[in-house]
Amino acid sequence: MNANLLEVERLGKRFGGFVALDGIDLAVAAGERVGLIGPNGSGKSTLVNCLCGTLGNYSGAVRFDGRDVAGLTAHQRTRLGMARSFQLPRPFASMTVADNVRVPLLYTVNARHAPRLTGEAVAARAAELLALVGLADKGGQFPRDLTQVEMRKLELARAMAADPKLLIADEAMAGLSHSEVEDIVALLIRLNEGGITVILIEHIMRAVMTFSQRLVVLVSGKKIADGSPSEVIRDKEVERAYLGQ
């Protein structure tokens, strides 16, 4: 049987005349740690948006957990088990940080057929998630009071709150300090060891190399490399296109 959690087949996306994604093939096995890198504008976020249903009208197929997700809205895909953090943080500005994390608990976790969380369980889990990302004492504040870095951590916490099978972290570590990066990488590895498949989209090469079991490179909407990190880094085409050699 298919052990692939995510299968992407010839995924294409155009905006008017501009081709953002040009026939992307990707397979991610359950439990893998995949790093996705590429220059700005190469289509990484567009790829995430198509996978998660935020963008529609793409060509090609996306299969998650064995099922074709065509036609499913974003919230349905989240409930299936795909969660993502946004590259530019999109917090719910009118509610507290803790409430931000409550939303996926109320609407994704509680929507599944597992026993629903009670109010207290929700609050406890929200606090737990905030602590995991290092925002334990910010629960009562509002997103506008957070720094950019803290908002990225909130994004991550919110994605984790959806209890996903696949977590896509879109540049969650921009602006973090050296030790904060290490903390988040360690966190993601721990999540992965707990069974969550993770796709890490990052520019911080240190983090990507530490984290990834497999590295995928996207340039101008095309996948130009897909293999073990050490191989990919030495690939001539990758060097030329991305690292600028």
Next chain:
Amino acid sequence: MRWGAFFLVALAVAALIFGCASAINNDYVFFAGYTVLQFIVLATAWNILGGYTGYVNFGSAAFFAIGAYSTVFFYKFYPMPIPVLILIAAVISGLIGLGMGYLTLRLRGAFFAIATLALAVVLQTLIVNWNYVGGSRGAYIIRPSSVDYIGSYVHYLFLIMLALAVVALTIAYAIEHSALGYGFATIRDDELAAEASGVPTLKLKLIATTLSGALMGMAGAPFPYYIGYLQPSSAFGLEYAVNSIAMPIIGGTVSWAGPLVGAILLGTLQQYVTVTISSSVNVLIVGVLLVAFVVVAPNGIIGLITSIARRGRRERKPA
């Protein structure tokens, strides 16, 4: 406070208000009070959609008028007691809200707002051309003179509108303190992020439009009995559209208390101005207040109060 407790408190306050009004025993109080209560319901109903989810409805008058005209229809077809008419109006208005929502809620908020405007005009044109309910000539409703145990008919209408206000406020309060309230707020704050977090935005928006429409229709159902002679221009009147937007925005859109405060303040102000100056100046004042609040104090009166309170709390804390 759980919403059950809120409901009981509101009921008690309503009973108190009715008692005081009866003691004053001046019919004008009941007539004017009815209007203010009606606005409380309309403003609260509007806010469930506009304030909580961020989708602006310019066609409140349409739902109000649907309620009023369904009453006229049944008055001619098969007269029924007002509470039944209110339920019928709720169903009809709710369904129309649902239908309109289904057609337009997949589009952006701006398109939805324009569509509500379109709906209001289409419905008004249909009613104007429908002779059974009087068309442009209007319809007369004979009001009974009194009701047992309560007194004159206007006392009865006042009581009904009090009950509706309690119901509307309780619904708003219950939503705010439930998962549904969180869902609505995420739609208002960032619909894309809401979807990504698992919020079924379309379904929730449809719930909001249906509920909002139904409540507005309920507010309109007793109106023909209140006014005695119903014309499309009065049922679809300008003041309903403007006020149902201005009152929540001026009062504050984030909480159930906002529309209440806005309706009471603006409602009484308008009673005063219309009687002493003119109804045009009335609309002018409401328009100016709306623009002023939207620009300067977007969270309304309630917002101003909470931010002053928060600043006071912060200043009192040691540095």
Next chain:
Amino acid sequence: MQLFSPELVINALIAGLLLGGFYAAVTLGISISFGILDIVNIAHPGFIILGSYIAYILNAQFGIDPIVAALIALPAFYGLGAAIYQVYYVAFETRGREALRGLAFFFGLLFITEVLLILVFGVDYRYVQASYIDQSINIGFVNLPKRMLIPCMISILMFIVLQVFLSRTFMGRAIMAVAQDQLALRLMAASPTRIKRTAFAISIATASLAGAFLIIIQPVEPSVGREYIGRVFAICVLGGLGSLPGTVIAAMLLGVAESLTATFYGPSWAPAVSFGILLLTLAFRPAGILGR
């Protein structure tokens, strides 16, 4: 229902096309503010009525032709548009949550303009005097009233001028660009705010001319503006947001639809036509005929 005769139908069609030309002028401002700048200025019809009244004053007091009056008032309308955009920008675009508050803001402005006009001028219908208002050109059985023909022709001229402006001049192309990519614009050292303000000011300036056309075609009183909200947005959506040619085509279509409805079913159904078209378009083809 009227008796069906070819002369009647053709005259209704022609009247519809002329009406459509006028509707296009009315919608032009919204094509810019909503179609290009994404600002839902539902107060636009209010500014058109304001234009009508200014044309009325200059015509009644000084005997100036209404269209000339509109051209005289044009700079003032331009300034008004710039001022309103500035308030809008400071209050909303910089603070976020534009949707709800922007709509409420313009809604409030619409009512303020209408009521101020009522307070100053009262609710009587006003009209202008000009030599061509009562004249018609007759070609066979086809009747072309000059009061419809002249606004229609000048309206088409306005569109051509604006289309050229948007596609050939730097400012015009910057305006089209700002709708699509603000970052690129900033990198070119052009200020998006200034460009948007210019565009919005232009949109309000068109209201001056559209107002003159309106009062030439029909007598005006302050609440007339509200009838046009639906028409304007119906045309804008039907024609495809941001497409000027689309706006003209959609305006003609609407004009014809209304004219035929009024001729064969009676004028009381006319408002429903535009709003009905709007609802149907939004429900089934929101991108419009020529939409982006």
